[in-house]
Amino acid sequence: MSYDELYIKSVIRSIPDWPEPGVIFRDVTPVFKDPKAMRMVCDAFIQRYMNTDITHIACIDARGFILGSVVAYQLNLPMVLIRKKGKLPGDTLSQEYNLEYGTAAIEMQTDALQPVAEANVLVFDDLIATGGTVMAALSLINKLGGKVHEVASLIDLPDLMGSQKIQDSNVAVFSLLAYEGL
Template identity: 40%
Template sequence: MDLKSLIRSVPDFPKPGIVFRDITTLLSDPQGLQVTIDRLYERFADSRVDYVVGAESRGFMFGTPLAYRLGAGFVPVRKPGKLPADTLSEEYSLEYGTDCLEIHVDAFESGSRVAIVDDLIATGGTALATANLVRQAGAELCGFGFVVELSFLNGRELLPNDVPIHSLISYPSE
C-alpha cells in the first residue's frame, strides 16, 4: 500500500511557503492506519522493546497501538504541567523559540528498552528532547520510528547516530 498517497498536502499552512503534511487523512483510512502500525511493528519486532514513548500529542496516536502490538507499555511525553507526578523536563529549540517536554521520573525501570515513535520528524528538536528524557529516566534507547520524515530539513542528523531511525514516508523536498 502506498501510504504517501494517504497524506494530504496543504499548501501555505500554517504560513505562506510551507506545505503541511496532514496525517488526518491517513488516520481516517482504516486500511492505511492498520498498514502504518503494521509497518512500524515490523521495524521494532526484533528489538525487545519494553516501552514505546510518544510525544504529545500525535505521537500518542501511533505509539499506543504500536505498544499494544509489541506487548510493551506506553509512556507519554507531555507539555509542562500535564503530568501529575514528579517529572524530568527538557527544553529544546524551535524555529521560532523554545519549548519544553516532560516525562515522569519513574516512567521506566532502569535499563528498560525504549522506542520513540512520532508522526513526523522535521528539524529533530522534539525527537532529541524526547531521547534526552528517556536517557535521563535511566532507560536504553533502542530506536526511533516516524510515519513521515521531512528529510530536506535534516532532522535525523540531530539524533544519536548509535540508534536506528525508521521512517515510513519521506519527503526529500518541500
Template identity: 45%
Template sequence: MLKLSQTEKHIIENSIRDIKDFPKPGIIFKDITTLLNDKEAYGVLMNHLYQRYKEYGLDYVAGIDARGFIFGAALAQMLGVGFVPIRKKGKLPYTTISEKYSLEYGVDEIEVHIDAFGKDKGARVLVIDDLIATGGTAGAAATLVNQTGANCVECCFVIGLTFLDGIKNLEQKTQVYSVIEV
C-alpha cells in the same frame, strides 16, 4: 531491517494530504488525519510497524505529544509492552524531568514522569512521532528517555523530511527510522 513494499508505500503516501501555506505561507503541511481515517492505510502502517519492531525486545514505546500518542499507544498494545507519553511541560501530574529544545523562534520544553520506564535501569524504549523536521523535539525526547536510566534504541517517524537536517542531527543520539521520506 524491514522496509515497506512499493505497494505499501504507495498506500500510505496517497493517504497523506498536503495543505499548502499552513501554518504560514510557503509551508506545505503533511496532514496525517487522512491517513488515520483510512482504515487500509492505517492498517498497513501499523502492521508494518509491528513487523519491524516485534523482534527488538522493547520494554516500552514512548509517544511524543500529541500525534505520537496515536501511533505509539496502538503499537505498544500490539507489541505487548507499556506505553509512555512524553508531554509538553505542565501536563503530567507526578514528578517529572524535563528537557528544553530550540524552535525556529524560541524554546519549548517536554517532560516525562521520572519513573515512567520502571525501576530497573536499561529498559529498551522506542520513541515514536508522526513527523521529523528539525529534530529538536525528538532529540529532547531521546535525551529524556536516557536520563531516566532507560535506553532509547530508536526514534521512529511516519514521515521524515529529508530536506531539513533533523534526521542527520538525531542520528548523533540514536538510530532513526522514517516509514516514508519526503
C-alpha cells in the same frame, strides 16, 4: 514490508503555507480516518519491532500517541507519554528545545521507565522535521537512565536535517515515508 508507500502518501494531505508562509504541512490525520492506511502503517511498525529487546514505547505528544499506542498494545509493551510541559501529573523532568517555529518544552514522569536498569526504549513520533522534539525526548530518556533502541516515525522530512541530527547522536532512525523539500 507490508505497506504500500504510494497509497499511504496519497492519503496524507500536503497543506501549503501552514502554519506559516513557505511551509508545506504534512497532515497525517487522514491516515487515522482511513482504515486501510492505518492498518498498513501500524502493521509495518509492528512487524519491524516484533521479536526485539524493546521494553518501552515512548510516544511524543500528540499524534505519536495514536500510532504508538497501537504498536505498544500489539507488542504487549508499556507506553510512556512524552507530553507538552504542564500536562503530566506527579514528578516530572522537563526539557526545552527549539522547533521550526519557536521554542517549547516537553516532560516525562520520573517513574516512566521502571525498571530503569532494563529500559530499552523505542521513541515514536508522527513526523521528524528539525529533530528538536525528538532530541529533547532522547535527553529526557537518558536523564531517566534509559537506553534508546531507535526513533520511529511515519514521516521524515530529510531536507530539514532532523533525522541526520538524531543519527549523529548515535541513535538509529526508521521512517516509513520521506518527503523531499520543505
